[in-house]
Amino acid sequence: MTLTVCTGGTVLVGITVGGTRELSSAIAFDHTGVVALGADAEALREQADEMIDLKGGTLAPAPGDGHAHPVLGALEAAGPAVRQAEDLAGIVTAVAEWKAANPDAAWIVGGSYDATFAPGGRFDARWLDEATGDTPTVLRSWDYHTAWVNTAALDAAGITADTPDPELGRILRREDGRPLGTLQEAAANDLLTNVAPAFTLAQRVDAVERATREYAAIGMTWVQDAWVEPADVEHYLAAAEQGRLHTRVNLALRADPASWRDQPAEFTAQRARVRELSERLYGTVRGGASRLSADTVKFFIDGVIENHTAALSAPYADRPDDLGLPNWQRDELREAVAAFAAEGFQLHLHAIGDAAVSAALDALESLGALESRGNPEQPAAHTPHVIAHVAMLHPKDTARFAELGVIANFEPYWAQCDAVMRDLTIPHIGHGREGWQYLIGSVHNSGATISFGSDWPVTTKDWRPALSTAITRHSHLEPQAEAWLPDERVSAETAYAAYTTGIAAQAQAADRGTLHVGMAADAVWLSANPLTVDPTEIASILVNGTWLAGERTH
Ligand SMILES: [Zn+2]
Numbered sequence: 044m045t046l047t048v049c050t051g052g053t054v055l056v057g058i059t060v061g062g063t064r065e066l067s068s069a070i071a072f073d074h075t076g077v078v079a080l081g082a083d084a085e086a087l088r089e090q091a092d093e094m095i096d097l098k099g100g101t102l103a104p105a106p107g108d109g110h111a112h113p114v115l116g117a118l119e120a121a122g123p124a125v126r127q128a129e130d131l132a133g134i135v136t137a138v139a140e141w142k143a144a145n146p147d148a149a150w151i152v153g154g155s156y157d158a159t160f161a162p163g164g165r166f167d168a169r170w171l172d173e174a175t176g177d178t179p180t181v182l183r184s185w186d187y188h189t190a191w192v193n194t195a196a197l198d199a200a201g202i203t204a205d206t207p208d209p210e211l212g213r214i215l216r217r218e219d220g221r222p223l224g225t226l227q228e229a230a231a232n233d234l235l236t237n238v239a240p241a242f243t244l245a246q247r248v249d250a251v252e253r254a255t256r257e258y259a260a261i262g263m264t265w266v267q268d269a270w271v272e273p274a275d276v277e278h279y280l281a282a283a284e285q286g287r288l289h290t291r292v293n294l295a296l297r298a299d300p301a302s303w304r305d306q307p308a309e310f311t312a313q314r315a316r317v318r319e320l321s322e323r324l325y326g327t328v329r330g331g332a333s334r335l336s337a338d339t340v341k342f343f344i345d346g347v348i349e350n351h352t353a354a355l356s357a358p359y360a361d362r363p364d365d366l367g368l369p370n371w372q373r374d375e376l377r378e379a380v381a382a383f384a385a386e387g388f389q390l391h392l393h394a395i396g397d398a399a400v401s402a403a404l405d406a407l408e409s410l411g412a413l414e415s416r417g418n419p420e421q422p423a424a425h426t427p428h429v430i431a432h433v434a435m436l437h438p439k440d441t442a443r444f445a446e447l448g449v450i451a452n453f454e455p456y457w458a459q460c461d462a463v464m465r466d467l468t469i470p471h472i473g474h475g476r477e478g479w480q481y482l483i484g485s486v487h488n489s490g491a492t493i494s495f496g497s498d499w500p501v502t503t504k505d506w507r508p509a510l511s512t513a514i515t516r517h518s519h520l521e522p523q524a525e526a527w528l529p530d531e532r533v534s535a536e537t538a539y540a541a542y543t544t545g546i547a548a549q550a551q552a553a554d555r556g557t558l559h560v561g562m563a564a565d566a567v568w569l570s571a572n573p574l575t576v577d578p579t580e581i582a583s584i585l586v587n588g589t590w591l592a593g594e595r596t597h
Contacts, residue, residue: 045092046073047564047593048084052097053572056080057104057557058540064574065557070102072564074593076329080560100587101572104558105565106506106539107265107546109452110391110431110496113254113292114247114268114278115154115187119500121246122153125182126500131160131170134182139174150239151175154183155500156191159462164350165215166191168224181235185501186347190226190235197222200234209234211300211370213352227350228368229343247278248287255282255289259596261505262567262586265291265550267496269391269431270341272297276313280320283335289596291334291565293550295341295391300370303379306340307386313337314388328592330554330563338551339429340383342392343370345399348434349467353396356437360473367396373405380406389551390428391452397435397479404430404443411447427492427548435472435479436486444491450549451486452494455513455538456502458483460527477528483513484531487541494545495538506542507573507582513538514578522579535574564593 054067070077071084071091079087088094095102119126123141128134134156142151158164164184171180171193179196183189197203204220212231215223226232242250258266268279271294282288294317296310317337325331345367346352351359352368359365371379380390390410392403407428430444431452444451457463458481469477487493495513497504508519516532517524526532533541547556554563568588573581589597 044074045593046071046078046087046090047093047095047590048087048091049095049097049102049568050085052099053101054080054558055101055103055572055574056559058536058544062534062536062540064536070558072566072590072593074328076554076593077558077560077562077564095568095588097568101569102558103539103567103569103573104543104556105262105264105567105589105591106542107550108258108263108496108499108504108506109267109429109494109546109549110269110454111266111499111504112187112268112270113258113266113499114250114275116500116504117250117254117257118242118246119154120253121242123151125153125156126185128156134160135170135174138171138180138182142175142178148178151178151180152239155185155187156182158184158186158189158349159466164189164225164467165223166225168192168194168197168222171224179239181239186349187501188228188347188352189350190232192224192226192235194224196235196239197224200238202234211368228346228352244278244281247275248281248285251278251282252287252289255292258504259289259589259591260586261507262569262589262597263290263506264565264589264591264596265293265546265555267339267391267549268292268294269393269498270297271295271337273309273313276317276337279335280317283320283324288335290591291550293339294337295339296337297341297343298379298383300375303382307382310337310340310383310388311386328594330552330565330592333550333552339389339391342376342380342390344376344392344394344403345369345396347395348471349463351471353434354398354402355396355435355472356398356401359471361471366398369399369402371402373402376402376406377409380410384410384426387426389426392428392430393432394430395432395434397437397440397476400430400433400436401440404440404447404449407447407449408443427551429494429549431496432498433486434481435476436482437479441482441485442489444486445489450492450494450545452496452549453481453483453541454498454502454509455481455483455495456497456509457481458527458531459512459517461518464527480528482531484533487533487537492545492548493541494549495541507584510535510538510542510573511578511581513541519579519582535578539573564590566590
């Protein structure tokens with residue numbers, strides 16, 4: 044086992060609850076955790092297996108990603124490179140190039156395209172047909188709530204003018220009722236995924252390895268996979284078994300509004316399999332047993348604003364009769380949440396619209412009432428549940444995260460006035476509610492725990508530009524831009540804490556988030572201190588090294 048001693052730079056030991064940084068001049072750690080700091084660490088120089096000269100850089104607690112889809116993200120690399128396209132024609136060209144390079148492929152499956160390239164997000168099957176011919180093609184948009192398919196795919200799935208919209212989805216139509224080629228929400232996308240060939244286990248294990256290596260390369264050591272179906276557990280178990288899991292991952296199994304009553308038993312069994320393997324493979328190192336976990340259940344409370352499926356408390360500005368598409372009835376949500384919580388699962392609730400956030404808070408509040416009705420001698424251990432995205436928040440709900448002990452998981456990269464905000468968000472919700480979005484500062488100031496994530500591949504998994512955006516509320520690429528909703532900016536300390544101590548709270552890991560003596564040695568070596576450089580320069584800080592439980596992963 045390797046004792047590593049780092050000197051010659053700044054050690055950011057951690058950020059206190061009050062938001063001040065604790066610094067040291069040196070650190071020593073191994074697989075049992077952080078062994079010593081400062082002069083005590085320097086004194087271990089002679090015993091060190093490895094000496095690291097930080098060269099004026101900073102060693103910091105490693106950040107985590109509180110909400111992402113790593114396998115989807117890595118699998119995108121196997122399909123056409125539509126993400127890099129700069130306009131509609133660019134997507135079609137990428138598809139044509141991929142088809143030319145893979146002439147025998149039975150299907151073309153790719154992601155994720157920019158949904159702002161077609162007016163109103165209405166993508167036409169015929170635009171793809173020219174490039175694809177009769178090879179069925181399905182492309183996912185960057186929010187993964189929408190699919191753009193060609194005519195051959197519509198045929199393969201048997202979707203015609205007579206096909207009704209599924210209960211929780213929409214098939215966009217031409218004026219004569221025939222399908223346009225755009226399918227909204229999982230229930231509609233499933234019409235395609237049920238006929239398109241699935242990725243093989245080997246491809247999916249490769250994707251786990253690729254994703255977790257990429258995370259390690261940007262200094263990250265923990266990822267919340269925010270959407271796992273029971274079959275997906277296999278690729279994670281196989282990757283761990285083969286030594287190809289390069290970060291910690293917690294799996295969130297998706298609760299299905301149609302079949303949730305049968306799921307608690309199945310999910311409990313999956314969680315036990317994951318725990319058993321993780322303990323066997325990694326149990327001997329500090330914080331190792333949780334290298335791979337399946338402690339969480341995911342609920343989609345609603346959809347997304349871009350396609351009018353987010354649930355709002357007052358109608359869409361451009362659709363006076365439309366309140367969006369909630370996925371759960373209120374009472375059923377309460378029952379389902381209680382059923383999974385009773386099995387000890389943490390809940391991770393996707394909520395974008397303000398009505399969805401309210402509904403999620405209500406459901407978690409009802410859970411708290413249930414818990415406190417138990418034996419007062421033995422209060423139930425409080426599980427920190429998570430509401431993810433919190434894109435729109437009714438001002439009346441701001442303080443409820445702190446009151447209920449619910450973690451608000453934000454994707455801070457979205458807190459800027461970019462094309463998605465200007466073209467697909469504000470026109471839908473109206474200017475009156477523009478200021479209800481990504482209230483990171485308000486929620487933090489109310490005393491709640493916040494954690495940050497990326498929702499990769501929706502947006503970049505790189506925490507550096509997102510940290511910058513949380514601090515400045517504008518793109519790191521436009522250093523002179525004005526801050527969007529400037530009152531919601533947070534300090535560099537608060538933002539980095541959301542990636543470290545906030546993530547540790549979400550991961551239910553008492554021994555992570557800081558580098559105090561005894562904590563697990565999950566650390567990143569950066570070329571500069573993200574808390575002291577100009578925020579617009581954070582994105583260009585280099586990651587020189589990453590350690591997970593004292594072991595170098597990058
Ligand atoms: Zn997501």
